[in-house]
Amino acid sequence: MKKIVIIDYGVGNVFSVYNAIKYLGYSNVKITYDEKDIFSSDAIILPGVGAFDEAMKNITKRKLDKILHENVLINKKPILGVCVGMQILSEGSDENGWHKGLGWIPGKVKKLELTQNLAVPHVGWNNLEIANKSNLYLNQSNSNPHFYFDHSYYFETEDKYVSSYCDYGIKICASVQNDNIYGVQFHPEKSQNNGLKLFRSFLNSVK
Amino acid sequence: MLKKRVIATLIIKNNIVVQSINFNKYLPIGKPRIAVDFLDQWGVDEIIYLDIDATRHGYEPNFELIKNLAKKCFLPLTIGGGIKNIDQIKKLMKYGADKISLNSILLSDIEFVKKTSSIFGSQCIVASVDVIKVGGNYQVFDYLNSKSNKVSIVDFVRQLEDNGIGEILINSIDRDGTYKGFDMELINIIDPISNVPVIICGGAKTPKDFQEVFENSNISGAAAGNYFHFYEHSVTLTKSFLNRKLPIRFETNFDYHESDLSNDFRILKKEDIFLENMLFHKIENENI
Numbered sequence: 001m002k003k004i005v006i007i008d009y010g011v012g013n014v015f016s017v018y019n020a021i022k023y024l025g026y027s028n029v030k031i032t033y034d035e036k037d038i039f040s041s042d043a044i045i046l047p048g049v050g051a052f053d054e055a056m057k058n059i060t061k062r063k064l065d066k067i068l069h070e071n072v073l074i075n076k077k078p079i080l081g082v083c084v085g086m087q088i089l090s091e092g093s094d095e096n097g098w099h100k101g102l103g104w105i106p107g108k109v110k111k112l113e114l115t116q117n118l119a120v121p122h123v124g125w126n127n128l129e130i131a132n133k134s135n136l137y138l139n140q141s142n143s144n145p146h147f148y149f150d151h152s153y154y155f156e157t158e159d160k161y162v163s164s165y166c167d168y169g170i171k172i173c174a175s176v177q178n179d180n181i182y183g184v185q186f187h188p189e190k191s192q193n194n195g196l197k198l199f200r201s202f203l204n205s206v207k
Numbered sequence: 208m209l210k211k212r213v214i215a216t217l218i219i220k221n222n223i224v225v226q227s228i229n230f231n232k233y234l235p236i237g238k239p240r241i242a243v244d245f246l247d248q249w250g251v252d253e254i255i256y257l258d259i260d261a262t263r264h265g266y267e268p269n270f271e272l273i274k275n276l277a278k279k280c281f282l283p284l285t286i287g288g289g290i291k292n293i294d295q296i297k298k299l300m301k302y303g304a305d306k307i308s309l310n311s312i313l314l315s316d317i318e319f320v321k322k323t324s325s326i327f328g329s330q331c332i333v334a335s336v337d338v339i340k341v342g343g344n345y346q347v348f349d350y351l352n353s354k355s356n357k358v359s360i361v362d363f364v365r366q367l368e369d370n371g372i373g374e375i376l377i378n379s380i381d382r383d384g385t386y387k388g389f390d391m392e393l394i395n396i397i398d399p400i401s402n403v404p405v406i407i408c409g410g411a412k413t414p415k416d417f418q419e420v421f422e423n424s425n426i427s428g429a430a431a432g433n434y435f436h437f438y439e440h441s442v443t444l445t446k447s448f449l450n451r452k453l454p455i456r457f458e459t460n461f462d463y464h465e466s467d468l469s470n471d472f473r474i475l476k477k478e479d480i481f482l483e484n485m486l487f488h489k490i491e492n493e494n495i
Contacts, residue, residue, distance in 0.1 A: 010297070011297070011300065011326070011327065012300070012301075013300050013301065013303060013304070013305060014301055015274065015277060015301060015302050015303045016277065016303045016305070019277065019278050019279070019280075019281075019303065020281060023279070023281070024495065049300055049305065049327065049328065049331055050300075050326065050327050050328050050331070051324075051325060051326060051327065051328045054325075054326055054327075084328070095328075096325065117425060118209075119401070119402060119403050119404045119405075119425075119427065120402070120403070121329065121330035121373050121374070121403070121404065122209065123330065123373070123374060123404045123427070124209050124210055124211075124212050124252070124404070124427060124428070125209070125210045125212070125252055125456040126208065126209045126210065127208070127210075127456075141493070142458060145458075146210070146456045146458060148282070148283055149209075150283070150305065150306070150330045150331075151328075151330055152328065152329060152330050152373075167208050167209075168208070168209050187283070187305070189281065190281060190282055190283045190284075190305055191281070191282075192247070192250070192281050192282055193281075193458075193493060193495055194458070195281060196281065196495045197495050200495055
């Protein structure tokens with residue numbers, strides 16, 4: 001049975017992710033920040049709701065940056081970052097001043113600055129334009145599936161790392177991938193069947 | 208593109224969902240967990256849970272109840288009622304809330320918005336503002352003292368935005384539970400001045416009410432309580448109706464194109480022969 005860990009770093013909506021994974025029938029799921037648990041896992045989910053610097057502060061406080069580094073970059077364990085969990089995969093963010101991220105995917109997190117009469121945060125259901133073949137979207141029944149977004153900052157990165165975009169006046173990067181490192185700006189745990197399917201795809205890709 | 212949101216509100220009193228009429232009359236509906244379960248399956252876009260007892264009686268949010276109902280809630284859940292400090296918010300977020308709705312604390316300590324949004328991000332903080340019309344002016348209503356606090360809604364929206372609010376939920380007291388449709392006059396005052404997403408609530412009775420809001424304003428979400436609880440097929444019917452002209456998340460094949468509707472959007476019974484044929488029509492479960 002695959003062991004899945006959901007990283008608890010204080011500000012995430014960990015139970016929402018946990019409930020979704022449990023619903024899919026996986027029994028070996030743990031919400032944790034314990035080193036042993038993370039090293040013995042097969043896949044890692046990095047959830048997130050909150051401000052970037054608060055998230056990074058908590059990650060370093062719990063020494064998760066070093067533990068995750070070894071698991072993800074050296075042991076090549078698959079990891080899925082959600083929302084802020086995706087943003088901290090970047091080099092850093094402008095939210096409340098410049099703060100450094102984990103730096104695993106080149107690019108920076110910037111504030112959404114929209115010219116038209118569009119409200120920020122970008123809140124609600126938006127559909128995706130799948131850009132690069134990613135195993136995250138293999139089982140969607142719609143080619144432009146809807147997901148739930150709720151964010152004021154977005155990840156700006158090279159096209160080759162972007163697995164999907166969404167349109168909100170500008171083209172926003174909706175998900176990223178760099179080898180075994182996956183990130184989604186939207187909330188699959190809150191995107192009904194499409195979200196559950198995305199978790200299923202991610203976990204199916206775990207050997 | 209971003210879709211318009213059809214949102215369900217759950218008004219909670221004594222830990223059960225109630226029907227609310229003008230903020231002063233309440234009738235029981237049922238258990239929150241069952242309501243969430245149904246609304247999730249019906250494909251509503253978001254759920255807003257508002258405990259109207261907690262602050263009045265000095266209770267904390269009912270964490271166990273919320274943790275329990277979030278278990279099968281795979282859509283965005285906003286929790287409000289009784290929230291006074293950061294630790295409560297941390298706990299609620301951990302248990303499955305996606306957004307936090309603040310109401311009475313905004314009237315006494317508006318800076319609380321700044322404090323919370325710097326920790327949780329402004330996208331997570333929703334202001335739930337009760338609005339009443341007094342002598343032709345829309346004012347903020349203080350529900351603990353059951354009276355207007357004399358602040359104009361326009362000023363209050365500006366203050367909320369200055370403090371970094373992420374979203375504003377406007378509850379029209381005059382329309383609450385009346386089925387008279389959303390208050391378009393109120394919408395037309397708030398829509399042009401707001402820079403954050405706004406949700407309007409109070410008075411919905413038919414899909415047309417939602418259409419009127421979305422076609423005539425930039426309001427991103429419209430919410431209803433009683434209408435979704437009491438009218439059969441109300442969520443799907445509303446979304447399929449809106450989907451004909453407006454950007455809506457509609458991902459079911461059941462679009463009512465073969466149904467006849469009465470003037471007030473109730474579904475009329477089909478011919479017997481049609482129903483008989485349906486017996487042999489198999490719909491496969493979606494495989495996740």
